[in-house]
Amino acid sequence: MADFAMNPESPRGRDGATRPDPKDRVQLESHPVSLRRIGALFAPYRARLSAVVALIVATSAIGLATPFLTRHLIDEAIPNQDVPLLLVLVGAMLGVTVVTSVLGVFQTWISTVIGQRVMHRLRTDVFAHLQRQSLDFFKRTRGGEVQSRLTHDISAMQSVVTTAATSIASNVTTAVGTAIAMVALSWQLSLLSLIVLPPAIWLTRKVATMRREVTAKRQRALANLHGQVEESLSVSGVLLGKTLGAGPSLTAKFSDSSEGLLDLEVRAQLAGRWRMATMSIIFAAIPALLYLAAGLPATSGGMTIGTLVAFVSLQAGLFRPLMGVLNVGVQVTSSMALFSRIFEYLDLPVTIDDPAEPVRPADGGGALALEGVSFTYPDGDRPAVDAVTLAVPAGSSLALVGESGSGKSTIAALISRLHDPTAGRVTIDGVDLRDMTLQDLSGVVGVVSQETYLLHTTIRENLRYAKPEATDAEIEAAARAAQVHDLIVALPDGYDTLVGARGYRFSGGEKQRLAIARTLLRDPRVLVLDEATSALDNETERAVQAALDVVSAGRTTISIAHRLSTVRDADQIAVVDHGRIVESGDHAELLARGGRYAALVGSSGAVAISPALA
Known part of the structure; x- marks a missing residue:
């Protein structure tokens, strides 16, 4: 359910999520989740979470130094053949890369440990709680539904903790820091970016919406195909098919489903290609416009080449975090819906349970x-x-x-x-x-x-x-x-x-x-x-x-x-x-x-x- 941050092919993937899935809204309406309850899961890890946030902020801030180092390199060190300055700047650029990479490893390690521990606790709690459910619960609940919540939903929480939550913090930090750095480099080009970015974002989201719809249909068709395989090629399914002579009809049904999937696969690939084409055009058009503005006397404002290169570098890194910030609402809704599904099982009443004050079985022959x-x-x-x-x-x-x-x-x-x-x-x-x-x-x-x-x-x-x-x-x-x-x-x-x-x-x-x-x-x-x-x-x-x-x-x-x-x-x-x-x-x-x-x-x-x- 929470694959939006991990799987770009998902109908709610990061680039395709333009609005919350209706199923997520229905789930939250049927079983609301409080932030306090979610926070209680992470309460034992407050110090580690604080360290993750600090590492994210530090990584984003340090990473913003590279464009400024590039500007000095192009405008001063290289034209003036200033070797000492050149060595310092190049060393600093390598240092930034090394530091941010190491901080990223520590961030991933800490957040993964937190996510796995929370998953372990939830997985064990849900399994133990389901063990205490009455036979009636399992009679009225599909086995696949139980397995899905116990394995898929809880496993998907890994992306909520280690990717979704950290990506939100990283995107916000990067977007804000990049915007400030862009203004510091050139307010004229920053103003131009404010004009160009909205239509670029709108176009990207429009194409992503089309791709999301096609991908959703493909996933439903694929799930249907998997269901046919599971039902028809299990031991019981094969036995039933052979005794009823249903093999030809099952093959024909599978062929129809496979042919429908074929068409959707082609459309999904084309939709993905359109998305990539749109992104390529945008990523090429925006720098081209910036170069044009920097080259015109009316808009250049005496801008140096180093400033232009540094600004284009910053601007190129702004698009994705900005899209991530715009999709925060969808990510939060999807994450909350995931927790809702897990808590819904944890909140099931136990109708047959151990007594508060148990009595040991009496010694006897079993009257x-x-x-x-x-x-x-x-x-x-x-x-x-x-x-x-x-x-x-x-x-x-x-x-x-x-x-x-x-x-x-x-x-x-x-x-x-x-x-x-x-x-x-x-x-x-x-x-x-x-x-x-x-x-x-x-x-x-x-x-x-x-x-x-x-x-x-x-x-x-x-x-x-x-x-x-x-x-x-x-x-x-x-x-x-x-x-x-x-x-x-x-x-x-x-x-x-x-x-x-x-x-x-x-x-x-x-x-x-x-x-x-x-x-x-x-x-x-x-x-x-x-x-x-x-x-x-x-x-x-x-x-x-x-x-x-x-x-x-x-x-x-x-x-x-x-x-x-x-x-x-x-x-x-x-x-x-x-x-x-x-x-x-x-x-x-x-x-x-x-x-x-x-x-x-x-x-x-x-x-x-x-x-x-x-």
Whole structure:
């Protein structure tokens, strides 16, 4: 967003920014930013910032000495063959270059360190704050938007701190100092410059506006092209395209987009060339007019050649800083909009957070209780869970069954505190989940969900993600319990095998067993299995279920499943309908009642409950 000072190709680049981007204004209106808050980020670096400003002023002031040295060189030292003066002036000119260059290095070093430290703080704060956001936030927010703010926007702040801010100070200092020096050299030529510069600036900005519009269209077209590449050539996109036979239509669509980009690229290059041509004409015309004025008796005023050369040198260096000063408003608006986007994420409320006075999990076997628990999603018009009361003794198992959308997974999410109940409470060993820290809770409750997510790293690191300090022996023990150890050691690289993007090199059942092993590595008291074996074939499921039966000893297990083989062995089965528990008991008891559960299972003794229970 703040590439105006770094990237001349940007639609808001330094030479193309004639007015603030409407999106920046909208952003600032929706989330205003105070200068005090921005200043607080830089408060620890006041001394360094003062040093940067002092270096900028010193560099600009020292640099202005060169034209005056040039005048004396041309008017006195060279015509008079004054060798000592010549050596002094030449030495001084070299000295000015050396000093300004060294000061520029120090300025860049200090400002870059400040910028990187502020970026580091913001990047870490935003990442940590987003980690504390509820699952609902990530469901309603595009992943690309989160990544853009965390990486692109914060990285763009480097140009705000090290380039935009320093360029504003440098441009103002240089423009003011150059104007004063020009008047000191020749007020007549200064007056002529005041007449010539405004139309030159107007023409340059006019051409820059045209180029900005074309470049903006090109960037949008390029972004669209990148989006098509990302969607179509990802693993999921390729799989979808091949199964639907969409390859030819995708290629045709990409070709159309590429052809549109071709036209915009040509127009952008021509617009850039027009801008360069305009700048070249202006840079040639203004000195030519100054030479003309100096050569006419009526306007020369007895001007020396040295004064003329020095003045032209100053005037040539005035145009760019003057343009920068005129664009300060755009730069400030763009910078403020960038801070607004970052602060907007930092100001997001944390709906599920650690308590002010946390309670350590009580020692126990993991007795779970839901006491009059209700929950309504923020955008829901009715409770997803309605007055649910359940008691699951430590070490026992509970199976939740019901139709799709009945509230089973929401109950599981409440048990793992992905949501907080709007009424009632959930306790483990008598402690309300909201009284524990989230870190402590994650060590008490382990979750294996239907959707398995594996990181693009080795199997060992995927498993160790649950417990960074786990030993290789612990990792192998968890893999054996999940019936996946033999599969891993059969691979060429064993536990050091790269999983691949989202685990696509493994089957659904293999990924599920890896996920189960990862969760078991934390050795939780309460184990939540949300359709954890749904992707397994019957034989593999029996093996994993046998392993789970072993590791479930002493653990409280909550299972959401539709297969009878999983449900019938549970100590307690609860039938969920529209967020309510309509029946509960063990398999035999519920069948004997002949109620809702018996109707779902059927009197034929089928090996699986109807898929409607999924």
